[in-house]
Amino acid sequence: MVLLNFFSLLQLFDGHNGSAAAIYTKENLLNNVLNAIPTDLNTDEWVAALPRALVSGFVKTDKDFHKIGKKSGTTVTFVIIEGWVITVASVGDSLCIFDSANGGMYYLSADHRLDSNEEERERITTSGGDIGRLNAGCGTEIGPLRCWPGGLCLSRSIGDRDVGEFIVPVPYIKQIKMSTAGGRLIISSDGVWDALSAEAALDCCRGMPPEAAAAQIVKEALQANGLRDDTTCIVIDILPQEKPAAPSPPPKKPVKHLLMSLFRKKPSESFSYKDKEYMEPDVVEELFEEGSALLSERLNTKYPVCNMFKLFMCAVCQIEMKPGEGISVHAGTSSLVKVCPWDGPFLCSSCQEKKEAMEGKRPSGND
Numbered sequence: 001m002v003l004l005n006f007f008s009l010l011q012l013f014d015g016h017n018g019s020a021a022a023i024y025t026k027e028n029l030l031n032n033v034l035n036a037i038p039t040d041l042n043t044d045e046w047v048a049a050l051p052r053a054l055v056s057g058f059v060k061t062d063k064d065f066h067k068i069g070k071k072s073g074t075t076v077t078f079v080i081i082e083g084w085v086i087t088v089a090s091v092g093d094s095l096c097i098f099d100s101a102n103g104g105m106y107y108l109s110a111d112h113r114l115d116s117n118e119e120e121r122e123r124i125t126t127s128g129g130d131i132g133r134l135n136a137g138c139g140t141e142i143g144p145l146r147c148w149p150g151g152l153c154l155s156r157s158i159g160d161r162d163v164g165e166f167i168v169p170v171p172y173i174k175q176i177k178m179s180t181a182g183g184r185l186i187i188s189s190d191g192v193w194d195a196l197s198a199e200a201a202l203d204c205c206r207g208m209p210p211e212a213a214a215a216q217i218v219k220e221a222l223q224a225n226g227l228r229d230d231t232t233c234i235v236i237d238i239l240p241q242e243k244p245a246a247p248s249p250p251p252k253k254p255v256k257h258l259l260m261s262l263f264r265k266k267p268s269e270s271f272s273y274k275d276k277e278y279m280e281p282d283v284v285e286e287l288f289e290e291g292s293a294l295l296s297e298r299l300n301t302k303y304p305v306c307n308m309f310k311l312f313m314c315a316v317c318q319i320e321m322k323p324g325e326g327i328s329v330h331a332g333t334s335s336l337v338k339v340c341p342w343d344g345p346f347l348c349s350s351c352q353e354k355k356e357a358m359e360g361k362r363p364s365g366n367d
Contacts, residue, residue, distance in 0.1 A: 127360030
């Protein structure tokens, strides 16, 4: 876990076809996300701006990695904790769950395996991709569903330059506000979830400190399935504030002061600063959830900070553009709401080309 000024960051990467994409993403994704957030926001606005900044950061990281020319890819589970708010952005099949201390389990990421996500299968085939299993001959199909060309069994990742732009880096994002009772957060790669259900993972480590809990989850997964895939686990506990001790009662007043004390405010009627600071546990609040792969739906200007995007700056790669150069992210989209060419946010020509390729509107380029 990395502590950065006022928020905490956790990241899990599961690379394939080499480690280059995972390493590059680890080194660049956070900066790309932060660069997409305006600098003049208060804390509540900053948290509200995160979902769109995460989309921009993921897409920019993928676009920049493609320029390197390497063909590896990676799943990403990216977690930011600010105060009581958890924001999770994910592509791939590593999963994140939150177990609230006052009851309730919450899935904070999506499974982008083609086998388990019908909506993503439809999106890929509509965009021009082919989906099928490996053909072992004589009509025998084996293994998971894969996207062709490339044979990747995921619909979303960062990297994977050789499998077509319809394998998109646009993350599923979920944001919740914890109850002040806190809870336990578990982030694991697919090697864990192929062997254990979320409930089993939580049950096998209850009462253990986080480091021991992570080791126990991995142990349980290996006992169930053996070492078949990456089996990484991160566990953190988010603890509530300690309730301040009750103040000791004041000494009894002498009898001669009894009359005077009748006209004083009783101690139980006043609250100390510490009393105000402590809050009784409430409930988990779901603030935001979106999984669309369309940038026109993810980079909107209305939710919830209207000054998120600058007029002459690309909403994805953050490069400055001359007046009239930018292309509306809504250009070419079918919408029930009338959108004008001058309605932002705006993309540079390079990011517009990537957007069209991800939507199957032009052949995938080599960047």
